[in-house]
Amino acid sequence: MSTEPVATEVGRDFIRDIIQADLDAGKYKEIVTRFPPEPNGYLHIGHAKSIALNFGIAQEFPGRCHLRFDDTNPVKEEQEYIDSIQADVRWLGFDWGKNLFFASDYFERLYDWAEKLIRDGLAYVDDQTQEEIRFARGTLTEPGKHSPFRERSVEENLDLFRRMKAGEFPNGARVLRAKIDMAAGNINLRDPVLYRILHAHHPRTGDKWCIYPSYDYAHGQSDAIEGITHSICTLEFEDHRPLYDWFIEKLPVPSEPHQYEFARLNLTYTVLSKRVLTQLVRDGHVAGWDDPRMPTMAGLRRRGVPPAALREFVKRIGVAKANSVVDVGMLEFCIREELNRTSQRRMAVLRPLKVVIENYPEGQVEELEAINHPDDPSAGTRKIAFGRELYIERDDFMENPPKKFFRLSPGNEVRLRYAYFVKCTGVIKNDAGEVVELRCTYDPATRGGNAPDGRKVKATMHWLPAATSVPAEIRIYNQLFANPNPDASNFAADLNPQSLEILSDARIEPSVAESNATEPMQFERQGYFVRDKDSTPGKPVFSRTIGLRDTFAKEVAKG
Numbered sequence: 001m002s003t004e005p006v007a008t009e010v011g012r013d014f015i016r017d018i019i020q021a022d023l024d025a026g027k028y029k030e031i032v033t034r035f036p037p038e039p040n041g042y043l044h045i046g047h048a049k050s051i052a053l054n055f056g057i058a059q060e061f062p063g064r065c066h067l068r069f070d071d072t073n074p075v076k077e078e079q080e081y082i083d084s085i086q087a088d089v090r091w092l093g094f095d096w097g098k099n100l101f102f103a104s105d106y107f108e109r110l111y112d113w114a115e116k117l118i119r120d121g122l123a124y125v126d127d128q129t130q131e132e133i134r135f136a137r138g139t140l141t142e143p144g145k146h147s148p149f150r151e152r153s154v155e156e157n158l159d160l161f162r163r164m165k166a167g168e169f170p171n172g173a174r175v176l177r178a179k180i181d182m183a184a185g186n187i188n189l190r191d192p193v194l195y196r197i198l199h200a201h202h203p204r205t206g207d208k209w210c211i212y213p214s215y216d217y218a219h220g221q222s223d224a225i226e227g228i229t230h231s232i233c234t235l236e237f238e239d240h241r242p243l244y245d246w247f248i249e250k251l252p253v254p255s256e257p258h259q260y261e262f263a264r265l266n267l268t269y270t271v272l273s274k275r276v277l278t279q280l281v282r283d284g285h286v287a288g289w290d291d292p293r294m295p296t297m298a299g300l301r302r303r304g305v306p307p308a309a310l311r312e313f314v315k316r317i318g319v320a321k322a323n324s325v326v327d328v329g330m331l332e333f334c335i336r337e338e339l340n341r342t343s344q345r346r347m348a349v350l351r352p353l354k355v356v357i358e359n360y361p362e363g364q365v366e367e368l369e370a371i372n373h374p375d376d377p378s379a380g381t382r383k384i385a386f387g388r389e390l391y392i393e394r395d396d397f398m399e400n401p402p403k404k405f406f407r408l409s410p411g412n413e414v415r416l417r418y419a420y421f422v423k424c425t426g427v428i429k430n431d432a433g434e435v436v437e438l439r440c441t442y443d444p445a446t447r448g449g450n451a452p453d454g455r456k457v458k459a460t461m462h463w464l465p466a467a468t469s470v471p472a473e474i475r476i477y478n479q480l481f482a483n484p485n486p487d488a489s490n491f492a493a494d495l496n497p498q499s500l501e502i503l504s505d506a507r508i509e510p511s512v513a514e515s516n517a518t519e520p521m522q523f524e525r526q527g528y529f530v531r532d533k534d535s536t537p538g539k540p541v542f543s544r545t546i547g548l549r550d551t552f553a554k555e556v557a558k559g
Contacts (some may be wrong), residue, residue: 012125013319015053015260017396019230021059031063032229034101035089036219039069039203039394040076041345042296043088045310045331046272048266050316053262054232055094066226067096070103072218072438073200082203084289088297092307103218103242104204106225108211111165113221114194115479118157122250123194124319125160126177135177136182137190143183144190150179164197167210171197175546176211180246188243192216204345207291210214220244224253231257235323251440266325268520269479270295273488285495286480292532292543293480293487293499303477304520304530309338328479335546339520339528342373344379348508348523350474352391354437357422365467368448382511386419389466391507393525396461397429406458408438415460417524462524470513475500475543495536513540520545 022028033054037043056066071077071109089096103110117123126133137143143219152160154305163169178196184190192223194217199210223231231244248256265272272295280286289296292303300310313334318325347370365387372478373379392408401404401409406479408414413423426439432452449460478499512521520530528546535541 001542007174013261015232015319016057016060018260019057023227027061028229029347031061032066032227032230033057033059033063033232034066034223034226034228036068036070036222037069037085037214038073039085040073041081042084042298043277043278044272044295045104045267045270045296045300046295047088047320048092048297048310049208049314049317050232050234051089051092051094051264052311055321057094057232057494060082060161063229064099065094065096065097066101066228068103068226070202070215070219071202072212073198074196074212075201077174077203079203079464081507084298088301089391091297091301096359101226102204102223102547103222103280105212106218106222107205107209107213109225110218111211113369114213114217114282115158115161116252117178117194117250118161118176119154120250121154122179123176123460124152125157125164126150126175126191127173130172133177133193137187138182141186145180147177147191150191161195161294163513164195164211165209167199169197171199173197173244178217178246180243186239186242188204188216188240189246192243197535216240216243217247220257220259221251221253222252223257224248228257231259231448233259233261235261235321236264261321263320263323263506266323267295267331268325268328268484269481269486270328271481271486271488271491276488276491280491283492285492292475292477297481298522300436302530302533303312304339304528305335305541306342306520308339309335312338312508325485332546336528336548339522339545343520343522343528344523345361345370345374345522346509346512347384347464348418348474348506348512348526348529349391349393349462349464349469350413350476350503350506350523350526351394352464352505352507353394353397353435355390355422355440355463356437357388357390357440357442359441360427362388364388364391365465368418384418385465385468387467390416390463391469392416392438392461392463396459397424397435399435407461408440408459413451413457414543415446415457417448417460417462419447419463419541420444420449421451423459436467462526464507466511468510469507470510470540472506472513473539473541474503474529475541476503476504477544508540508542512542522548 035051035054055065126149136145137152169497174191177191177193180189182190193214195211198212241259244259290298290302292299313331344369367383368386370382371381372386396407398405398409408424411426413421420442422440422442424440428437480499481494482496483494520528523529528545529542532541532543
C-alpha cells in the first residue's frame with residue numbers, strides 16, 4: 001500500500017489563515033502539527049477530518065505532522081487499537097515518517113514537572129473520593145469548595161506523591177490536583193486532577209508506573225515537548241484551553257504551543273460517540289469494529305469506500321468554528337463520484353429468476369464482448385458466455401405489470417445487455433403459485449443489442465449464463481440507524497432493523513469469483529460492491545459499498 005503524501009487541493013479556512021499570518025509575521029520557520037488519538041478504540045470518520053486537517057497543513061505549509069498516541073489510561077488502551085490507528089492513517093493516504101510518539105515517552109518528565117508544581121505551591125495531594133471531589137467542584141452558577149487537604153505543606157505533598165508513585169496506596173485512595181481557583185467561572189480551572197492511582201498494566205510501559213497523568217495534564221505538555229506550533233482540536237476542548245495555557249505558563253516547557261478549536265464532524269443517520277461504538281460491538285449489534293455498517297475507518301475500508309472519497313468529502317465540508325450536522329448524502333455523493341470514475345463494470349444477478357430461450361440451439365454457447373468501463377476505453381473488454389439458459393433479476397419481471405413497467409412481462413420485448421432482444425412467451429410456477437421460470441424467444445438478428453429493422457425497446461436488462469455463472473453471497477448494507485438524528489443516550493431504539501440483508505443465492509460472473517482484487521466494482525444496475533474478507537474459494541462474499549442512487553431516505557419516509 002502506498003503511503004506517499006497525498007496532495008489535496010483545499011480552500012482557505014480560519015486555521016490556515018492563522019498559520020499563514022504566523023508565517024508572514026516570522027513567528028515560525030516550520031509549522032508542526034499533530035494527530036493525537038487515545039488508543040482506546042478504533043478511529044471513525046470524524047477522525048478523518050482531523051487527520052486530513054493536521055497532515056494536510058503539514059503538506060501545504062513548510063512543516064511536519066506527528067502521530068502521537070495520548071496513552072494515559074491503561075485500563076482502556078490496547079495494542080490492537082494502536083495498530084489499527086496506524087493502519088487507518090496510512091490507508092487514508094498520510095504518513096508520519098519518523099514522527100511517531102507516545103505520551104508515555106514523557107512520563108518521567110511529566111512526573112518531574114508535577115513535583116515542581118508541588119514545590120511551587122501549585123499542586124497538592126487530595127484524599128477525597130472521586131464522588132466527593134465531583135460534588136465539591138460546584139456548578140456553573142455556584143463556586144466550588146476547597147478540599148480539606150488543599151493546604152497541606154509542600155513536604156507532606158511531596159512525600160505522599162512519591163509514595164503514590166511507589167505503589168503504597170490502592171486505586172482511588174489519593175489524587176494529585178492542581179491548585180488554581182475553586183471559584184473560577186470555568187469549571188476546568190477548579191483544581192483539576194493531574195494524577196490518579198491506577199495499578200494497571202500499560203501496553204508500552206508495562207508495570208513500571210502505578211500513577212498516570214490526566215489527559216489535560218499530559219496533552220499540552222506533550223505538545224510543548226514535541227515543539228508543536230498549532231495544537232488543533234475540536235470544539236469540546238475550547239473550555240479546556242485556559243487550563244492548557246495555565247500549564248504552559250507554570251512549567252519550564254521547551255516551547256509554547258497554542259490551541260485552536262474547530263467544529264467536529266456530525267453526520268445524519270450516524271453516531272460517532274466512542275462509547276456508543278464500543279457498546280455496539282460489545283452488545284453484538286454489529287459484527288465487530290470493522291463491520292461495514294460502522295462509521296469506523298476500518299468499517300468504511302471493509303465496505304469498499306475509497307480513501308480518495310473521504311478526502312474529497314472532508315475537503316467539501318471544510319473547517320468551521322460552529323458545530324453543524326452534515327447530511328450523509330454528501331458523503332455518499334463523494335463515494336459514488338469516485339467509484340463511478342474508478343470502478344470496472346461487471347454483471348451480477350442478486351435475486352435470480354431462470355430464463356430458458358426456447359428457440360436458442362441446445363448446447364450452443366457464444367462469447368459476447370462486454371466493456372469494462374464506459375468512459376475509459378483503456379480499461380478494455382471481457383467475454384461473457386451466452387447460452388440457452390440464463391438468469392435475470394427477479395424484479396425485472398412482472399406477470400401483471402402496471403402501465404409504466406417496461407421490463408420483462410408476458411408478450412413484452414426487452415434488450416439483454418451486450419446480447420439480444422428477447423420476448424417472454426411463457427411463465428412456469430410452482431405449487432404455491434410463485435413464478436420459478438420464464439420461457440422466452442430471442443431474435444438472432446439483434447446480436448449486440450440492436451435491431452436491423454430499427455425497432456426499439458424501452459428496457460435494457462443485465463443477465464448471467466446459468467451454466468457458468470458462480471453462486472455467491474451478497475450483503476446489502478443500509479444505514480445502521482433509521483433515525484436521521486439518532487439518540488446517543490438510547491441508541492438501540494433507533495437501530496435500523498433493515499441495516500443488513502443477506503442474499504445467499506446470488507450469481508456473479510466467473511471472472512469476479514476468480515479474482516482476488518480488493519478494489520470495488522460496479523455491478524451494473526445494482527450498485528458498487530467489494531469482495532469481503534469472509535470470502536472462501538468455494539463461496540465468494542461481496543458487500544455493497546453503496547447503491548447507484550439514494551433510495552434509503554425514501555424507504556424510511558414510507559415506513
